[in-house]
Amino acid sequence: SYIADETPALGHDWEGTGCNRCDATRVNPFVDVSEDVFYINPVLWAVEKGITTGVDSTHFGPTLDCNRAQVVTFLWRAAGSPEPTANTSNPFEDVNERDFFYKAVLWAYENGITTGVDSTHFGSYSTCNRAQVVTFLWRSQDRPESDAAVGFTDVKTGEFYYDAVAWAVENGITTGMGDGTFGVSAVCNRAQVVTFLYRTYAK
Numbered sequence: 001s002y003i004a005d006e007t008p009a010l011g012h013d014w015e016g017t018g019c020n021r022c023d024a025t026r027v028n029p030f031v032d033v034s035e036d037v038f039y040i041n042p043v044l045w046a047v048e049k050g051i052t053t054g055v056d057s058t059h060f061g062p063t064l065d066c067n068r069a070q071v072v073t074f075l076w077r078a079a080g081s082p083e084p085t086a087n088t089s090n091p092f093e094d095v096n097e098r099d100f101f102y103k104a105v106l107w108a109y110e111n112g113i114t115t116g117v118d119s120t121h122f123g124s125y126s127t128c129n130r131a132q133v134v135t136f137l138w139r140s141q142d143r144p145e146s147d148a149a150v151g152f153t154d155v156k157t158g159e160f161y162y163d164a165v166a167w168a169v170e171n172g173i174t175t176g177m178g179d180g181t182f183g184v185s186a187v188c189n190r191a192q193v194v195t196f197l198y199r200t201y202a203k
Contacts, residue, residue, distance in 0.1 A: 065188070088110045128187070135164040174196065
């Protein structure tokens with residue numbers, strides 16, 4: 001008799017467009033995402049996973065602000081584009097079935113990821129700040145507890161985003177703005193959003 005002892009394939013270890021394990025390469029379709037920026041791996045991962053296709057075929061738009069509809073849609077796609085349950089009603093006057101983000105918003109609403117800007121409005125085209133994005137992410141992961149020290153001067157105990165930021169710090173999802181702050185109210189751009197998602201789902 002013979003018992004095989006197989007070693008599973010390691011897969012590619014991408015660093016930009018090259019693999020650290022073999023000679024394979026991948027295509028970077030975006031002229032505005034260079035090989036040396038911190039978000040190249042998140043951007044190419046997001047394209048491979050169907051989370052985004054960029055703002056056009058050759059531009060990702062890394063510095064463009066993200067609105068609430070875009071953030072929730074990216075998050076929904078990163079989670080596998082789950083269908084909202086059939087009995088989920090839409091409470092938002094500013095979200096309808098023709099919108100690309102319709103299912104994403106209903107999924108986020110039914111899972112407690114967002115309750116909207118008020119009881120009848122989602123605020124689809126309002127920009128999303130860093131505190132909101134990290135909170136959405138944390139809630140999508142079932143609100144895990146964290147004992148990590150936050151350490152940011154602009155994140156105070158008791159704020160709605162405090163536990164989310166602590167979790168993000170503990171799991172290497174954010175290191176802040178580099179000046180001792182998290183950048184709570186700073187608008188999240190497309191590069192930052194896909195980087196948060198990559199560090200949550202791809203690591």
